Amino acid sequence: MTALAWLIPVSLLLGGVGLAAFLWSLRSGQFRDIEGDAARILLPEDPEPNLPGKPGRARRKNSDKDASKNTVDVAAK
DSSP states (O other): HHHHHHHHHHHHHHHHHHHHHHHHHHHHTTTTTTTHHHHHHHSOOOOOOOOOOOOOOHHHHHHHHHHHHHHHHHHHO
């Protein structure tokens, strides 16, 4: 019986925390553009920026093409 005296207030407190978190997410705009988020996942990613010291996506694509040419040439011989 003493366990219920602890569990009921704790469960009410956790429910209140969950409700407060849900209301905060509504007010901060987490659920404003649900359809846009669902469609955005299907779009291709933006190319990575060319940062100094890190090759961008275009540079990696060229190196991939060169590597594929080498494997095709080797396979043809």
